[in-house]
Amino acid sequence: IEDGADRLEHLVGNLLDMSRLQTGTVNPLIREIDLDEVVPMALGGVPDGSAELDIPETLPMVTVDKGLLERAVANIVENAVKYAPEGEPVKVSASALGERVELRVVDRGPGVPDTAKDRIFAPFQRYGDAPRGAGVGLGLAVARGFAEAMGGTLAAEDTPGGGLTMVLTLRAASGRPSVPADLSAQVTS
Template identity: 80%
Template sequence: RARRLAEGNRIRTALLAAVSHDLRTPLAGIKAAVSSLRSDDVAWSEEDEAELLAGIEAGADRLDHLVGNLLDMSRLQTGTVQPLIREVDLDEVVPMALAGVPEGSACLDIPETLPMVRVDPGLLERTVANVVENAVKYSPEGRRVLVAASTLGPRVELRVVDRGPGVPEEAKERIFEPFQRHGDAPRGAGVGLGLAVARGFAESMGGTLTAEDTPGGGLTMVLTLTAAPGHARSGPELPATVTS
C-alpha cells in the first residue's frame, strides 16, 4: 500500500509538472501569436502572418500529442485498453504513423513480401508514431531515422533506428517508465510518456518493445509482433543496412 501511495504521489507530481510547463508553454505561444495577429498597432506582412500561423499550428499539434499521451497512459493504468486484433499489412499502418514527423526525417524499408501481422491497427499506429517521433527528436540534424521491418520465424520485427546519442545499458529499461526522459532532452521532448505508452500498447497486442544499441552509435527500438497464421517464414529476413 505504501508503494502504491508513493507511486501515485510521484505520478501526480509529474502531472502537475506537465501542466505547469509542458502544457502551458505551447498555450502561451499560441496566445502570444493570436494576440499579435489581432493587434491593430502592427501591419504584418504575409510572411510574418504565415510564420505566426505556423507557430499556432505547431503549438496546437504539440498540445494534441501531449494530451493524447496523457489520456493513453490513463487508459493503460486503469486497464481499459481493449485491443481489436485483426490481420493487417504493416505498409498499411506504418506510413500513417509517420505523418507527425517532418518530411524527409525518416525512411521506410518494409518488404512487399512481409507477412501480415495480428494487431490492433489504431494501437499499432500510436505505438509506431511515438517511437519514431522520439527517435527523430534525438537524431542529429540531417540524419534520417530508419524504419525497417523483417521476419523471424512466427514473428515480425519493426526496427526504428536512429543515430542519436544513444542510451547507457543501465538506462534502457528506465526510458520505458512513465515521465522518464534520459539525459538532456531536446526542446519539445514532452513529458516522457511516449515510450511508456508505446510499450504498453505493444504488450496489450501480445508484442514487445525493447531498446538496443545501434551499431556505430545511436539507439534502435525493436517492436516485435505476431505474424498472421499461415504467413510465418521459416528463417530470418534481415533488415536493410543502416544508412544516413
Template identity: 85%
Template sequence: RETFAMDSVALLERVSDTEPWTCAGSVGPRPLGRPEDADVDMPVGDHMALALSGRVLPAEDRRVLAAFAAQAAVVLDRQRLRSEADQARSLAEGNRIRTALLAAVSHDLRTPLAGIKASVSSLRSEDVEWSPEDQAELLAGIEEGADRLDHLVGNLLDMSRLQTGTVAPLIREIDLDEVVPLALVGVPDPELSVDLDVPESLPMVSVDKGLLERAVANIVENAVKYSPPDEPVLVAASTLGERVELRVVDRGPGVPDEAKDRIFAPFQRYGDAPRGAGVGLGLAVARGFVEAMGGTLTAEDTPGGGLTMVLTLRAAHADRTPPTALDQPLIRTTAQRGRSA
C-alpha cells in the same frame, strides 16, 4: 493441522487485553474465534494465539507446536511489512506522477499555450498591419502549438487508459505497410527525416491497427527528436521466425545499458532532452500498447552509435502468399523514392 491431526487451526490476535479476538488466518472447517474454546491454545506473545480444535496434545507435541506458532507469527509480520512496503511504493509513485504532471502543466502544456495566445493576440491587434508572410508565420505557430498540445494530451489520456486497465485491443490481421506510413504523418518532414523499408512481402500481423499506429508514431517521433538533422531515422521491417520485427534505428547519443529499461517508465526523459520533447510518456505509451497486443518493445544499441527500438509482433500467417501487383498497397521504400522531398 495435518501434522497434529487437528480439525481446524486458527491464528488469532487482538490489539489489547480488552479488545475482541480476530482471525488472522485459519484452515479447516469452523475455525475457533477464541483461545478459550480451543482444545489446544498456544500463546504467541501477549496478543496472539494459535487455537486448535480436534484433540488434546501431549506435552512433547506442545513444544513442537510452540515453534509452529512462533513461525506463523513471523510469517504474518513479514506479509504485513511487505504489504506496507507495497503501499508506500504505490504512494511514492503516485506522488512522483503528480509532481511530473504539475511539471508538464507548468511547462510542456503552458509553453505552447503561451505561443498560441501570443500569436492570436498579435493577429487581433489593430495597431499593427501584418504582411501576408507575417500572418502566415503566426498562423503556422498557432498550428504547431495546437499540434503539440494535442500530442501531449493524447499521451496523457493513453497513459491513463493503460494504468486503469481500460485498453481493450481489437485484434485483426493487417499488413504493416498499411499502418507504418500513417504513423509517420505527425513526424516533421518525414520524407527527409525517415527512411522507410517495409517489404510488401511480409506476412500479416495480428494487432489492433489504432494502437499499433499510435505506438509506432511515438517511437519514430522520439527517434527523430534525438537524431542529428542530417541522419534520417531508419524504419525497417523483417520476418523473424513466426514473428514480424519492426526496427526504428536512430543515430542519436544512445542510452547506456543500465538505463535502457528506465526509458520506458512514465515521465522519463534520459539525458538532456531537446526543448519541447514532451513529458516523457511516448515510449511508456508505446510499450503499453504493444504489450497489450501480445508484442514486445525493447531497446538496443545501434552499431556505430545511436539507439534502436525493436518492436516484435505475432505473424498472422507465416506462409502467406505475397499479394499481387493489383492489390499491393502503394508504398515507396527508400530505394524507390530516394531522399528527395
C-alpha cells in the same frame, strides 16, 4: 500557434492513453493487417525527409490492433527523430523472424546506456539532456503499453556505430504471407 496546438493535442492524447493503460481499459481489436498499411500513416507527424521506410511487400501480415499499432509506431518514430542528428534520417525497417515480425526504428543520436534502457519506458521519464520539445516522457511508455496489449514487445538496443534502435516485435499472422494486391489475381488464377 498551430505547432503549439499540435504538441498539446499529442500530449493530451498520450496522457489519456497512459491513463487507459494504467486502469486496464485498453481493449485491442486484434486482426490481421499488413505493416505497410499502417506504418506510413504513423510517419505523418514527423517532418518530410526525417525518416526512411523499408517495409518489404513480402512480409507476413501481423495480428495487431491497427489503431494501437499506429500510435505506438508514431511515438517511437517521433522520439527517434527528436534525438537523431540534424540531417540524419531515422530508418524504419521490418523483417520476419519465424513466428514474429520485427519493426526496427534506428537513430544515430546519443544512444542510451544499458543501465537506463528499461527506465526510458517508465511514464514521465526522459533520458539525459532531452532536446527542446522532447515532451514529458510519455511516448515510449505508451508505445510499450500498446505493444504489450497486442501481445508484442518493445525493447531498446544499441545501434552499431552509435545511436539507439527500438525493436517492436509483433506476432506474425498464421497462414500464408500477404500477397500484394496486383499479384493476388495472378495467384488465384
